[in-house]
Amino acid sequence: MAETLAVLFTAGTVVGLLVALGTELDDVRRWLVVGILTCTGGSALGLVVAGRRVPRVVLQALVGGSAVLIALAVLVPVDALSAVALACLLAFVVVDSCYFFSRRFAVGHVLGGFVVVDSALLLRGDVAAGTVLALNTIMVALAVVTHRLAVRASGASSDPLTGLPNRRAFDDALQDLVRDGGTASVALLDLDHFKEINDTSGHEAGDRVLLRVAEVQLPPGALLARHGGDEFALLLPGRGGEEAVVEVWRLCDRLVDTGLSCGVAQLHAGESAAQLMRRADGALYAAKAAGRGRVELASAARVAS
Structure with missing residues (x-):
């Protein structure tokens, strides 16, 4: 959001400067x-x-x-054409609001933008009301399209059943964490005997178990994702391996009716995301081999990519 908004502010600065250079201005x-x-x-x-x-x-x-800045800029040019061109910068507000904010906040920002920018255009006295309405129509269409694209984009990174981030979203977050460096750990959580639940009680019962895991209270800053099937992945920024094991045990205690086997690995300097996940997967395999219902911490040795 910050990066996108920085680009839009930069573009607005350039547009305003170009219009100002082509206009004779009083003090x-x-x-x-x-x-x-x-x-x-x-x-x-x-x-x-x-x-x-x-x-x-x-x-x-x-x-x-x-x-508000766009509305003030609209009042600067002497000619109406430049004023309408500056008013079109409202598209930046529309795109940013409808893509990053909830519908309630997006509607508020868009309507607020209409009020202040339309008022500035009409206050000039040389821009027809029909032109203002035409500009608003374009902005509304842009808002609808942007919102629909945002909904589709969010669906591509979330699990349809649990609403948790999916594997793609988790991998993106993990890559960012590895790139930033610092202390962090990941955990892989696997539901014990999940196939038996589906076979004996039906898939609806299995879905209820998955939803129970998805709704568990997480430690501050943690990210839980559905990694696929009956496996979940937990990202724990700022926590070393031992601390992460404690946090995972606490999570398991909150799911006392749901059997979990868990593998934890701490991120080491120079380690890639793939190497970290391989060590977590190895720890998960060790937890299962030791009888399930356990939390195992991976060794410090890195797995070759």
Whole structure:
């Protein structure tokens, strides 16, 4: 979200600068342009520097604030054509809101953008109401399409039964964690005798067991994903191997009616995601071989890729 918003703020800065260079401005408008470009350029730079450390609420505030900046920019040009061109920057607000925010927040940002930008266009007095409505129609269509694409994209990274991240989403998160470095562990959790549950009680009973695991309370910062079939994968940032084993045992205690075999591996410096997962898989195999219902910690030795 931060990266995308940084790109949009940068593009807005460039567009505003190009329009300003082609327009004769009085002192008031000139200082208004300087203020707007300082806000957009500074926001873009701040997002690039801060990156993932930016809280979500700050990103939402920046999206809402950008609509206000667009409305102010609309008042700068002398000619109506340049004003409408700047108003089209509202598309950035629409795309960002509908792709990253929930429907409630997205609708709020889009409607708020319409109010402030439309008001600025009409306040000028040289932009027809029909032109404003036409611009709004385009933005609504863009919002609908973007939201549908966001829904499809989220479906590609989530498990349809449990709603958890799927293997693809887990692998992406793991790659990011390995790239960032630091202390982290992963755990593979396998349901004991899951095939017997399906065979004796039916697939609906098996689905209920999977949902029970999906709804378990997780440690802060942890990511649980359905890795496939009856296997789950747990990502534990900031936790070493021994601490991760304790956390996994706590999780198993919350699922006392569900038998689990678990393998845990701590990330080591220079280790790839594939190597880490192989060690976790080896620990899981050891837990099963030792009688199931156990949590095993992988050795520090790395598996060759």
